[in-house]
Amino acid sequence: MPPDRAALARLPAASRFILRGKPAAVTAAGNVFGIGLPEQACRAAVAADRAALWLGPDEWLLLAPESEGAELGATLARAMAGAAHSLVDVSHRQIAIEVSGPNAEAMLNAGCPLDLDPGAFPVGMCTRTVLAKAEIVLWRTMPLCFRVEVSRSFAAYVWRLLEGASREFGPQPKRCGE
Amino acid sequence: MLLIVCPYCGERPEIEFSYGGEAHLVRPKDPASLGDAEWADYLYARSNPKGVHAERWRHTHGCARFFNALRDTLSDRFLATYRIGEQRPDLA
């Protein structure tokens, strides 16, 4: 059921890797990951249930289903062997929250200073930024849907902040973890 | 809010950035050969101009990269930003 105003949801656990490297390693990683890692700043590339998010000029966040993590890590490391790189499994470092609905932009702007108008922050755009006192990765996955990646230790803070912002727009959203 | 143009990400709010001190300082190749005064000069003496200042910034809560900026210390206006390794732009 599409949210009529604004909704918050905790997304399922996922495999996450931070990859840093020069083009040789990055190309090799993209080949086995199934998605060429985006070269354009602040853009995400998606294929099936995997995604690659540009975080910096030599840094990407790779997302995949939780069950694929162990094998994926080994596959990526094998593909990049011999090319200088850094591959860190951060699956359990952060959690993902989905913010959706016609008021999603306003909810996020309660703590995020970016211009989230679709013209300035279109579908497919992603970036590290801040949400009040927390650092987050924000990714617009659909016109009315954002994915927020946040460190585990900041998750409760971010959830409550967004929940507070959402009260302006509608009924109480679901509690984190329910 | 003050907007700063990150050379990688474009125009972004100031609170995503952190200041990194004066730019283009070159660490002496052989510090052991310097006298105390010269070493102290490298460590502590800064140009501190009233006007255009070349300085390092980091897009900490963004792409996390360091870059250089020319900022007018009198007006707090950013005149140019450029990537590490690039020449300081000629504003004239």
Ligand SMILES: [Zn+2]
């Ligand atoms: Zn940046």
